[in-house]
Amino acid sequence: xxxxxxxxxxxxxxxxxxxxxxxxxxxxxxxxxxxxxxxxxxxxxxxxxxxxxxxxxxxxxxxxxxxxxxxxxxxxxxxxxxxxxxxxxxxxxxxxxxxxxxxxxxxxxxxxxxxxxxxxxxxxxxxxxxxxxxxxxxxxxxxxxxxxxxxxxxxxxxxxxxxxxxxxxxxxxxxxxxxxxxxxxxxxxxxxxxxxxxxxxxxxxxxxxxxxxxxxxxxxxxxxxxxxxxxxxxxxxxxxxxxxxxx
Amino acid sequence: xxxxxxxxxxxxxxxxxxxxxxxxxxxxxxxxxxxxxxxxxxxxxxxxxxxxxxxxxxxxxxxxxxxxxxxxxxxxxxxxxxxxxxxxxxxxxxxxxxxxxxxxxxxxxxxxxxxxxxxxxxxxxxxxxxxxxxxxxxxxxxxxxxxxxxxxxxxxxxxxxxxxxxxxxxxxxxxxxxxxxxxxxxxxxxxxxxxxxxxxxxxxxxxxxxxxxxxxxxxxxxxxxxxxxxxxxxxxxxxxxxxxxxx
Amino acid sequence: xxxxxxxxxxxxxxxxxxxxxxxxxxxxxxxxxxxxxxxxxxxxxxxxxxxxxxxxxxxxxxxxxxxxxxxxxxxxxxxxxxxxxxxxxxxxxxxxxxxxxxxxxxxxxxxxxxxxxxxxxxxxxxxxxxxxxxxxxxxxxxxxxxxxxxxxxxxxxxxxxxxxxxxxxxxxxxxxxxxxxxxxxxxxxxxxxxxxxxxxxxxxxxxxxxxxxxxxxxxxxxxxxxxxxxxxxxxxxxxxxxxxxxx
Amino acid sequence: xxxxxxxxxxxxxxxxxxxxxxxxxxxxxxxxxxxxxxxxxxxxxxxxxxxxxxxxxxxxxxxxxxxxxxxxxxxxxxxxxxxxxxxxxxxxxxxxxxxxxxxxxxxxxxxxxxxxxxxxxxxxxxxxxxxxxxxxxxxxxxxxxxxxxxxxxxxxxxxxxxxxxxxxxxxxxxxxxxxxxxxxxxxxxxxxxxxxxxxxxxxxxxxxxxxxxxxxxxxxxxxxxxxxxxxxxxxxxxxxxxxxxxx
Numbered sequence: 001x002x003x004x005x006x007x008x009x010x011x012x013x014x015x016x017x018x019x020x021x022x023x024x025x026x027x028x029x030x031x032x033x034x035x036x037x038x039x040x041x042x043x044x045x046x047x048x049x050x051x052x053x054x055x056x057x058x059x060x061x062x063x064x065x066x067x068x069x070x071x072x073x074x075x076x077x078x079x080x081x082x083x084x085x086x087x088x089x090x091x092x093x094x095x096x097x098x099x100x101x102x103x104x105x106x107x108x109x110x111x112x113x114x115x116x117x118x119x120x121x122x123x124x125x126x127x128x129x130x131x132x133x134x135x136x137x138x139x140x141x142x143x144x145x146x147x148x149x150x151x152x153x154x155x156x157x158x159x160x161x162x163x164x165x166x167x168x169x170x171x172x173x174x175x176x177x178x179x180x181x182x183x184x185x186x187x188x189x190x191x192x193x194x195x196x197x198x199x200x201x202x203x204x205x206x207x208x209x210x211x212x213x214x215x216x217x218x219x220x221x222x223x224x225x226x227x228x229x230x231x232x233x234x235x236x237x238x239x240x241x242x243x244x245x246x247x
Numbered sequence: 248x249x250x251x252x253x254x255x256x257x258x259x260x261x262x263x264x265x266x267x268x269x270x271x272x273x274x275x276x277x278x279x280x281x282x283x284x285x286x287x288x289x290x291x292x293x294x295x296x297x298x299x300x301x302x303x304x305x306x307x308x309x310x311x312x313x314x315x316x317x318x319x320x321x322x323x324x325x326x327x328x329x330x331x332x333x334x335x336x337x338x339x340x341x342x343x344x345x346x347x348x349x350x351x352x353x354x355x356x357x358x359x360x361x362x363x364x365x366x367x368x369x370x371x372x373x374x375x376x377x378x379x380x381x382x383x384x385x386x387x388x389x390x391x392x393x394x395x396x397x398x399x400x401x402x403x404x405x406x407x408x409x410x411x412x413x414x415x416x417x418x419x420x421x422x423x424x425x426x427x428x429x430x431x432x433x434x435x436x437x438x439x440x441x442x443x444x445x446x447x448x449x450x451x452x453x454x455x456x457x458x459x460x461x462x463x464x465x466x467x468x469x470x471x472x473x474x475x476x477x478x479x480x481x482x483x484x485x486x487x488x489x490x491x492x493x494x
Numbered sequence: 495x496x497x498x499x500x501x502x503x504x505x506x507x508x509x510x511x512x513x514x515x516x517x518x519x520x521x522x523x524x525x526x527x528x529x530x531x532x533x534x535x536x537x538x539x540x541x542x543x544x545x546x547x548x549x550x551x552x553x554x555x556x557x558x559x560x561x562x563x564x565x566x567x568x569x570x571x572x573x574x575x576x577x578x579x580x581x582x583x584x585x586x587x588x589x590x591x592x593x594x595x596x597x598x599x600x601x602x603x604x605x606x607x608x609x610x611x612x613x614x615x616x617x618x619x620x621x622x623x624x625x626x627x628x629x630x631x632x633x634x635x636x637x638x639x640x641x642x643x644x645x646x647x648x649x650x651x652x653x654x655x656x657x658x659x660x661x662x663x664x665x666x667x668x669x670x671x672x673x674x675x676x677x678x679x680x681x682x683x684x685x686x687x688x689x690x691x692x693x694x695x696x697x698x699x700x701x702x703x704x705x706x707x708x709x710x711x712x713x714x715x716x717x718x719x720x721x722x723x724x725x726x727x728x729x730x731x732x733x734x735x736x737x738x739x740x741x
Numbered sequence: 742x743x744x745x746x747x748x749x750x751x752x753x754x755x756x757x758x759x760x761x762x763x764x765x766x767x768x769x770x771x772x773x774x775x776x777x778x779x780x781x782x783x784x785x786x787x788x789x790x791x792x793x794x795x796x797x798x799x800x801x802x803x804x805x806x807x808x809x810x811x812x813x814x815x816x817x818x819x820x821x822x823x824x825x826x827x828x829x830x831x832x833x834x835x836x837x838x839x840x841x842x843x844x845x846x847x848x849x850x851x852x853x854x855x856x857x858x859x860x861x862x863x864x865x866x867x868x869x870x871x872x873x874x875x876x877x878x879x880x881x882x883x884x885x886x887x888x889x890x891x892x893x894x895x896x897x898x899x900x901x902x903x904x905x906x907x908x909x910x911x912x913x914x915x916x917x918x919x920x921x922x923x924x925x926x927x928x929x930x931x932x933x934x935x936x937x938x939x940x941x942x943x944x945x946x947x948x949x950x951x952x953x954x955x956x957x958x959x960x961x962x963x964x965x966x967x968x969x970x971x972x973x974x975x976x977x978x979x980x981x982x983x984x985x986x987x988x
Contacts, residue, residue, distance in 0.1 A: 549798065549837075551796065551798040551827065552802075552805075554802070555799075555801070555802075555942045555943065558799075558842050558943075559842075559843075561842065562841050562842045562843055565841055566841070575838065576837075576838065576841075577834060577837075577838055578834060578837045578838070578842070579830075579834065580798065580827075580828065580830045580833055580834060581827065581830070582830060583826075583827045583828070583829060583830070583861075586827055587824060587825060587826065587827060590796075590823075590824075590825045591822065591823065591824055591825070594809050594812055594813070594823075595805050595806075595808065595809045595825070596806075596809055614830075695802045696802065696805075
């Protein structure tokens, strides 16, 4: 592990190339600032890109405006498919009828995240062989071991192995924001109001000076559990690493 | 028509009683300040109430907090079922993939309203014989003829006639707010920031002093078309009126 | 009195002409939406205009931006002198040292208003023979008898009689906003957020639908005392009316 | 110089004791988060404390609420005199009449800062032999050489030498915020909205993730000139250092 997280790791662009060139069915997961950096890098590598975002129904209006701004920004340089995945009504309506709209403050975010994020993601990923995320190791205690490439133990199925790429795994927050500034990459306007890591509106808050970015997420729960279930394997297990060149 | 809109009309409570006592399968539609007035009145008339709200995925976070506050507020006095109806994923994801999240600013609000409001409403109303709304005649040019009770030509089916009750048809805006103040009825915090009529976030704005309340809705379209499709019959036709006592 | 408040009263422009043409030393008091209507009317009547505003040190940042926008807006059509009057330091520093910055919530707004508004106004008005205000009769219970023209019993001195003009006395709120809309008159952006009558930041709030505009001012005090002292004669006494043509 | 900025420097409390115990006429300058840390430390060292703040007339309403909250918070543990220094009217009214309220965006912040900050400060400091500030070396390029104690070349007069103490000179931003968190020290609510260094409202903005705190101040000017004039000697000259024990 320690070798892989050394400075001799491939660059983000190299990892992104690996994903985009070696997999036919590959999608980029988009929600935060890191992901637009990846879209921006990809716009110089490929002509078509499949991006998806989880529209949980609880995002900030500012985040929805940001998502659409990204769509428009790259529409000229890239054939961009942007899928917004929404929750399945039966499960969602049942949860809300029984527990209301804010049950996560009482019994934890997993149930809501499962319906609004994990299930739509699982449904969508069945159409792909690989996906790309913006995870970074310095984002949270649960992400310190994130490799640049791994078999996605959580979303692979008996029929199909899914590979997960994290091209920015070795980047620091400052690297992301330097890239955004240097390349005029669109970013969520909430970042101008003290927000760093941005998820659903009721489960995100601005952080104070010198607070860690993940302090703004699910702040009423234990800091070791701050994953929404998309990257749940970060919590459960040693990440499986795949060193074969995929495809 | 003119007689019906006279001061000799039944009171809101009388109309509400008619709906709640004469129909077994009756639901109250909830989104705005008027609707909570009706819930409040109903809490003195019945022990169980079926309420629904259209959770379009684009409501203000403040509106979602308001909806949940209403649920909690009446939980002690009433067996309140609060259904939040969400859009069907296939149609919604198709619209957004093809046109993005803000197509209504370009080609009108009907398409988006249909998917996020009308279709979920139609699906839900198939389970009911009557529904209750907070429409008022002074809300907009398209509502000046709203009767207290009507056959819902838009949502009745060949198999089932649906009756629609508008108990507050004859009330003025001031009547609503007097009731809210006098009875400590919960209201949307956006009303404290210049919002009067409140719908989806991208399609609602605060109004200036002396602007009409509907000036804050779909302001980029013709003022005679400012209905979302829920009350579309207001636009299309003379309302059918039913004077029989229902059931 | 009743005759004067009839529809046979002179128009706002006629009253404004009376003030601007018959008095050499005349100043227009500017804080709210009404006052910009008067500046706009005056820009068609005169080439030079002396306007002042009370910069209490507690105005909303939005109000300061609005004041400067008005200055720039009329700079091309009018030689506009815009004086911002600030409080005298010794009295202000003494008040704040002894009672802090929010004493008005405890013992009333008069003491603070006196230092931040009345004293700077009195100092400034000594240089004038007449002043013009935007008072309207329907603004508050204390203003129902406001005449279009009066001797200012509060600010006249033994040496100099001061005449006060209220050209919009007979206008309703809707008249003001119709004029603003029809003439593209700049207005305070806070009006787009539910504010109607706007004073100092800690003493002003947005109002709810159908609340009276003055409900947003000094709301913790008796509604019959809601004057800041600038128009204190509205509270104390029958207004003296002067029907001579001034000068 | 280099020795003084080593880890062998006295602690903040030691420097504060030096100031508070060796000078009879000593005042603490208060505007930001650092300064409340110093007030908190002082509350354990002395029974009386003279604090002042520059009320420029352009502070955020949130900052004024913060200042008053600090006054109330320490009122029980300390005999706290809190002077809010306001600008002198003649100079201020002249500037605003001639250039409006936002001239600093055109010709720099010095003129406005001089009237609203430096002049009131100079007037106030004539009554003191020493003052205490919250300056830190890592705050900005102009502060990297700030000593813990210095003769204030800018505000000393021929008649009286003024000593300036910067007890937190060696602290990092994280030290300040750790202290605030650990000791429940009141802080400006704007820090919860992305603001780090906070000055006047038109001259302060929130910063984005990973931006330096001073990026939020006078951002339209050269970064080497970002001092308001209070600490202007940081720009002009090598700081004079005094190593005698004062008094």
